[in-house]
Amino acid sequence: MKKKLICIACPIGCHLEVDVENNYAVTGNQCKRGVVYGKKELINPTRIVTSTVIIKNGIYNRLPVKTDGEIPKSMIFDVMKQLNEVVVTSPIKMGKVIIENVCDTGINIVASRSM
């Protein structure tokens, strides 16, 4: 069985075909990341999550944050719930860990700008 996917590993968006029976062989990719994505998307889909947390004393009310790696797609809303409970105080440096090992994913939430 061949599955058609669009690679989201970069904005080019290659049209992939993944041959599930043939060890998830990928065609249609323009680079190696497409091979990794095609296989993983069918076995264990993951995503980077970006959002904001409340910041006190900053020039704005929100600090943008992101996961420093991909988390399972099914965990996205659990992570969002955690983020809604966080309040940080300026100054914060870009890259600072805001939540360690969020929802036991082994991934941290980090600040995506200084404020």
Added chain:
Amino acid sequence: MKMYDVIIIGGGSAGLAAALEINKFRKSKILLLERDAELGGILLQCIHNGFGLKVFKEELTGPEYAERFIDELHEKGIEYKLNSMVIKLHPDKRVEYANIEEGFVTIQAKAVILTMGCYERSAGAIGLPGNRPSGVMTAGAAQKYLNIDGYLVGKNVFILGSGDIGLIMARRMILEGANVLGVAEILPFSGGLKRNIVQCLDDYDIPLYLSHTVTEIKGESKISSVVISKVKDFVPIPGTEIEFEVDALLLSVGLIPENGLSEACGIDMDSRTKGPIVNESYQTNIDGIFACGNVLHVHDLVDFVTEESRRAGQAVVKYLENQLEKSDNHIEMISKDGVSYIVPQQVNVNNINDKLELFLRVQKEYRDVNLVVRSNDTIIKTIRKKHMAPAEMEQIKLKVEDFDSVIGSISISVEERQ
């Protein structure tokens, strides 16, 4: 009057990259003018990731991408002014700006770079029918409210237009607890990147209504519902109406280069890109005034903005060193079958170092075709394309040798494979 070598109008990714590039190659007196309270431009509100794969070989969020450039600007000690709005640009390269501390100031430059970015088309610009109750706004405005101020503009949201900002906002609002009832697109295909359809709509089961548009907005002072209809040749088909109860309608119906200053200065514009007509050196018809980034043509990838602005910066260095050849004898770039525009629009071969990078967009979605570059009847280059779409900018590189046989003009067209 204060004198500068270069004044750059707009401190987004284009202005930042141009300033750094000039500084890298020539000790120059540079001033970057930004009307906002911070440098970085639109990137600051684009908190999603997807920036920097080409330039940094890693995937960054908008603010991270901006901060790398801003840090470098500080490191290099390049002068900039915030909260400073340029109000007039003169063809002799005098620039008038205003801010609270200094009031109205006029300064003089040898060269000016336009990097004012773009703005979003609004309800008025697309002739949206019905009332204008509150709750109708551009997707970018909603993005700024949410990501910078922490204010969610609605709980039940519909989005008109499938441009990237709308798609990104659909996901963003779902994550923040809103219901996104759907996205309507008048064209039979999406105006956004495919990856955004997949990871913003498909991931969250948000329906995309292609060939649909909003035909009615209901509500007195506040929006209460929207009605969408299927369209044929842009005309709504009666009986296909679907109504959604909403408290917000976001518009993601296109970006337009911000060229008020340029037009008032007498810069010639391209009616298709809505940006200035430029040559291989990103110079406009006015000597010493250059343009790059979204003010020149709308880019979907910041990496392309950075690369383009670096090339513009290099050209400005040449200009300051009197190394740019002035000549009216240029090659015209002509968009033929299937191509909607080409940037730059004019080329003086003598100013090209070794290669020229062209950007173009196609008019519709194509599969397994060729992009053919010709001068008169001679084919200069044929590029095989598996897939092209209007949402994705195409890049073509031409070597100096490719111009050897060119007379007068070059045309580019989309052609069936033989």
